[in-house]
Amino acid sequence: MNSLTRRQALKLVAAGVALPAGLSLTGCATASRKGAGEVIVIGGGFGGSSTAKYLKRYSPDLNVTLIEPSKTYVTCPGSNWVIGGLAEMNEITQTYDGLNKRGVNVIHDMVKSADPAKQTITLASGKTLSYDRLVVSPGIDFKWDIHAGVNSATADVLPHAYKAGAQTLLLRDQLRAMPQGGTFAMIAPPNPFRCPPGPYERAAMVANYFSKHNKTAKILILDQKDKFSKQGLFMSGWETNYGQMIEWVSATDGGKLNSIDVANKAIDAEYGLVKADVINYIPPQKAGVLAATMGLTDAKGFCPIDPVTFESTIHKNIHVIGDASNAGSMPKSGHSATSQGKIVAANVVLSLAGQAPMSAKHVNTCYSLITNDYAISVAAVYDVIDGKIADVKGAGGVSDAKASAQDRKMEALYTRGWYKSITDEVWG
Numbered sequence: 001m002n003s004l005t006r007r008q009a010l011k012l013v014a015a016g017v018a019l020p021a022g023l024s025l026t027g028c029a030t031a032s033r034k035g036a037g038e039v040i041v042i043g044g045g046f047g048g049s050s051t052a053k054y055l056k057r058y059s060p061d062l063n064v065t066l067i068e069p070s071k072t073y074v075t076c077p078g079s080n081w082v083i084g085g086l087a088e089m090n091e092i093t094q095t096y097d098g099l100n101k102r103g104v105n106v107i108h109d110m111v112k113s114a115d116p117a118k119q120t121i122t123l124a125s126g127k128t129l130s131y132d133r134l135v136v137s138p139g140i141d142f143k144w145d146i147h148a149g150v151n152s153a154t155a156d157v158l159p160h161a162y163k164a165g166a167q168t169l170l171l172r173d174q175l176r177a178m179p180q181g182g183t184f185a186m187i188a189p190p191n192p193f194r195c196p197p198g199p200y201e202r203a204a205m206v207a208n209y210f211s212k213h214n215k216t217a218k219i220l221i222l223d224q225k226d227k228f229s230k231q232g233l234f235m236s237g238w239e240t241n242y243g244q245m246i247e248w249v250s251a252t253d254g255g256k257l258n259s260i261d262v263a264n265k266a267i268d269a270e271y272g273l274v275k276a277d278v279i280n281y282i283p284p285q286k287a288g289v290l291a292a293t294m295g296l297t298d299a300k301g302f303c304p305i306d307p308v309t310f311e312s313t314i315h316k317n318i319h320v321i322g323d324a325s326n327a328g329s330m331p332k333s334g335h336s337a338t339s340q341g342k343i344v345a346a347n348v349v350l351s352l353a354g355q356a357p358m359s360a361k362h363v364n365t366c367y368s369l370i371t372n373d374y375a376i377s378v379a380a381v382y383d384v385i386d387g388k389i390a391d392v393k394g395a396g397g398v399s400d401a402k403a404s405a406q407d408r409k410m411e412a413l414y415t416r417g418w419y420k421s422i423t424d425e426v427w428g
């Protein structure tokens with residue numbers, strides 16, 4: 001759901017752009033335009049794939065190249081369900097067949113560097129490609145230098161499972177191998193980070209597994225912050241479904257981490273020393289490393305952008321979207337990245353046609369499963385207000401705190417439905 005004014009939509013149509021899905025303008029005919037330009041999109045996740053798809057939809061004659069190293073993409077949405085035993089990996093794995101069929105030139109390679117002055121990128125294979133516009137959506141990477149005792153090799157022993165795939169399975173298998181009555185400790189990251197409800201849905205999914213296979217196990221969340229997304233709903237959902245199995249400790253109440261002894265699986269937090277059987281250390285985050293290599297990041301490690309066009313405020317003709325961008329109050333989510341991808345695609349087409357950009361509203365929804373039959377959600381609409389992307393007051397909210405069991409069950413159905421529709425929207 002994105003909305004444009006009639007003037008903006010007319011501008012899009014005048015530039016030969018088919019209107020984005022969900023938008024309509026009665027009485028306007030669309031026109032087509034030849035030789036629209038060369039656009040390269042980096043990263044075949046939610047942001048990059050949606051941009052590539054919608055570029056081709058809005059301007060079929062545009063040359064669109066998507067660079068992504070993996071042949072398939074395992075979505076983080078749904079990966080907590082795999083960890084909790086409610087889904088299999090094949091259910092959360094997407095291919096690029098749909099994009100190929102739409103005429104996107106998908107190249108499986110890694111971008112090594114870019115030259116913003118010459119408007120070129122260089123791939124790991126050595127090839128150099130030129131662009132008129134570049135869209136960068138490299139996701140996140142981790143800051144390994146914040147806590148003592150950890151480094152990038154730590155993830156092989158203490159999986160973060162915050163990039164889906166092998167990490168998801170490693171964490172799932174550690175859970176399954178845990179002794180009866182053991183402790184699962186999660187270090188939840190500080191803001192800003194990918195998927196604000198992600199750690200807390202994960203705790204519920206781990207509890208779901210334990211409630212069937214390890215009833216005396218304990219889940220301890222040591223948080224690096226004092227509050228979290230949908231907190232009241234999560235806490236009452238945990239208690240309703242899993243009793244006292246999950247303990248959450250805020251940063252102020254002792255969650256703050258000092259160090260981890262990886263070999264001995266021992267955590268030194270303000271809370272005290274914790275010996276755990278499985279440690280899910282989710283490190284502090286920054287934009288995917290490519291963003292820094294390309295000189296697109298600020299001191300905090302994310303990419304400053306123009307709130308309307310998502311064009312980098314550092315390098316011209318490069319747009320940064322998804323988790324890597326500083327998108328005001330929009331959370332770092334697959335839904336946000338998709339919304340941004342669609343609007344950026346429209347603005348890239350407008351810009352190549354010499355037209356001024358349009359400002360459109362964005363949307364985000366995040367569903368979280370607590371059990372297979374109990375889910376909660378949050379939704380919001382965003383607009384550019386006083387030069388920043390901000391929440392539209394009164395548009396959105398969270399699930400009713402007093403919802404019936406039947407309503408929670410319906411939300412669990414919507415959760416699965418959301419997954420199906422968004423992945424179809426991005427890769428279908």
Ligand SMILES: Cc1cc2nc3c(=O)[nH]c(=O)nc-3n(C[C@H](O)[C@H](O)[C@H](O)COP(=O)(O)OP(=O)(O)OC[C@H]3O[C@@H](n4cnc5c(N)ncnc54)[C@H](O)[C@@H]3O)c2cc1C
Pocket residue numbers: 042043044045046047048067068069070073075076077078079080109110111112137138139140161162163194195198199202288290321322323324332333334335336337365366367
């Ligand atoms: C456990 C968990 C649960 C989640 N659940 C939800 C949910 O329910 N709903 C929701 O909306 N969001 C959810 N998310 C968040 C969502 O996964 C991310 O916000 C989303 O993936 C961001 O999209 P992106 O395009 O920015 O990055 P990504 O999807 O990570 O895509 C980045 C892509 O860039 C590629 N890449 C990186 N560097 C290079 C390079 N140098 N050259 C070429 N390619 C490169 C990578 O291979 C990757 O495929 C969840 C996240 C987690 C961790």
